[in-house]
Amino acid sequence: MPDIIDQIPILSKRNVQIKNKDKLNDMLLNISKGGLKKLQIVFDFDKTITKQHEDGVPHLSSFAIFSKIPSCLNNEKYQETVRGLRLKYYPIEMDPHIPVKDKIELMEEWWNLSEKAISGLKLTQKDIDEVCLDCKPALREGCKEFFSTLNKAKVPVLVFSAGCGDIVLTILQQSNVFWPNVKVISNFLNFHDDGTITGFKDKPIHVFNKNEYAIKNTDFYNLVEDRNNAIVLGDSLGDASMAQGMEHCQNVLKIGFLYEHIEDALPQYLDTFDIVLVDDQTMDVPRAVFDFIRNYHC
Numbered sequence: 001m002p003d004i005i006d007q008i009p010i011l012s013k014r015n016v017q018i019k020n021k022d023k024l025n026d027m028l029l030n031i032s033k034g035g036l037k038k039l040q041i042v043f044d045f046d047k048t049i050t051k052q053h054e055d056g057v058p059h060l061s062s063f064a065i066f067s068k069i070p071s072c073l074n075n076e077k078y079q080e081t082v083r084g085l086r087l088k089y090y091p092i093e094m095d096p097h098i099p100v101k102d103k104i105e106l107m108e109e110w111w112n113l114s115e116k117a118i119s120g121l122k123l124t125q126k127d128i129d130e131v132c133l134d135c136k137p138a139l140r141e142g143c144k145e146f147f148s149t150l151n152k153a154k155v156p157v158l159v160f161s162a163g164c165g166d167i168v169l170t171i172l173q174q175s176n177v178f179w180p181n182v183k184v185i186s187n188f189l190n191f192h193d194d195g196t197i198t199g200f201k202d203k204p205i206h207v208f209n210k211n212e213y214a215i216k217n218t219d220f221y222n223l224v225e226d227r228n229n230a231i232v233l234g235d236s237l238g239d240a241s242m243a244q245g246m247e248h249c250q251n252v253l254k255i256g257f258l259y260e261h262i263e264d265a266l267p268q269y270l271d272t273f274d275i276v277l278v279d280d281q282t283m284d285v286p287r288a289v290f291d292f293i294r295n296y297h298c
């Protein structure tokens with residue numbers, strides 16, 4: 001069996017952690033044999049397409065960016081509510097000692113209360129455009145090049161986010177990475193004619209239900225029906241299940257970006273992701289894996 005991992009030098013870097021090299025080797029071989037015509041890529045957005053931190057300063061999530069829109073910023077009640085929610089629920093989301101099954105109900109609570117908090121706010125797409133330009137969240141180094149390569153290679157890309165879909169889409173557009181091959185599934189806002197938010201367009205997508213329920217019967221699902229290999233990239237444990245809704249996928253390579261609680265969280269990340277990137281704010285490893293698949297000749 002050819003040793004694929006050794007043929008991708010970057011996988012030997014110190015911050016690249018792999019629990020089961022044989023499994024990864026098989027996965028890389030099968031995906032490479034399938035080639036690009038059988039491949040699809042699913043990205044989480046917050047702290048996956050965007051960086052987790054910039055010189056140690058944590059990056060804003062799409063909901064945090066949303067809350068900086070003037071009509072949100074000046075709404076004391078809204079600010080107090082979302083600040084309190086984030087203080088209560090974010091530590092739970094990231095706590096490596098709380099089992100995922102115990103987090104699900106709490107994340108549902110967070111997203112339902114978030115939806116309640118934003119209902120009644122009044123804003124326009126211009127507000128969203130401006131706050132994204134002001135906050136200008138940094139994409140991971142190499143992300144723009146990676147998205148351009150995937151577009152040229154006609155590989156379908158899904159950006160699957162439990163964040164605020166209107167913010168996510170606007171950032172992708174402003175960053176010039178919203179290519180024709182890219183689809184977004186996220187919590188898009190529903191508006192009254194007068195610009196008042198009535199809630200999310202669909203059932204809330206939180207970090208632990210980004211799977212089949214949200215992906216079935218979408219444009220993306222129909223687009224990738226004959227693509228049975230996937231690469232899934234995320235920063236939260238729940239992101240590893242993003243391709244769960246595509247049961248036709250035979251090989252799902254999961255790449256996890258770990259930055260918080262590294263020591264405590266690493267064992268769980270190694271059990272969940274095939275490749276764990278410790279404090280890596282680039283797309284270097286995913287691009288090297290993709291290049292290997294693209295150039296593979298059996």
Ligand SMILES: Nc1nc2c(ncn2[C@@H]2O[C@H](COP(=O)(O)O)[C@@H](O)[C@H]2O)c(=O)[nH]1
Nearest residue numbers: 044045046061063064082086114161162163
């Ligand atoms: N500052 C806030 N962050 C929030 C809120 N609700 C969720 N979140 C964060 O968003 C990401 C999900 O986005 P994804 O693109 O990574 O799926 C999640 O990790 C939460 O921490 C909120 O109300 N305020």
Ligand SMILES: [Mg+2]
Nearest residue numbers: 044046047235
């Ligand atoms: Mg994320």
